[in-house]
Amino acid sequence: MTQKNIEEIKFEEAKKLVKELQAIATFNENITCAVNISFNDGKGVHSASSALGGKSELLKMYGDIAEAIVYEFMKDHDCICNVNETIEHAIEGAVNGFKKFKQEEKEKSDENN
Numbered sequence: 001m002t003q004k005n006i007e008e009i010k011f012e013e014a015k016k017l018v019k020e021l022q023a024i025a026t027f028n029e030n031i032t033c034a035v036n037i038s039f040n041d042g043k044g045v046h047s048a049s050s051a052l053g054g055k056s057e058l059l060k061m062y063g064d065i066a067e068a069i070v071y072e073f074m075k076d077h078d079c080i081c082n083v084n085e086t087i088e089h090a091i092e093g094a095v096n097g098f099k100k101f102k103q104e105e106k107e108k109s110d111e112n113n
Contacts, residue, residue, distance in 0.1 A: 011039035015048045025052040032057040066090035
């Protein structure tokens with residue numbers, strides 16, 4: 001078995017864990033869950049994500065994730081004003097994307113009725 005096959009199997013196992021965590025969070029209203037795993041096969045990055053919980057909890061987690069990513073990408077330019085502004089835009093983009101999605105779903109529903 002090649003190293004690539006081993007890594008692919010590990011990624012499949014990790015995706016199963018994501019599904020299990022999602023199932024746990026789905027049936028336990030006090031649990032908020034946000035998971036993302038990715039696998040780089042050399043041709044591209046494959047990812048599996050799961051997010052469950054109230055909007056405010058998920059936005060808080062999204063903010064934490066965005067902050068970590070921003071710090072990683074801006075290691076040499078991590079002035080706090082740049083980081084905070086990037087994080088605020090990331091959260092604003094997530095909220096706007098959600099609102100757009102809800103509006104489009106409402107319009108589709110209205111058309112079907």
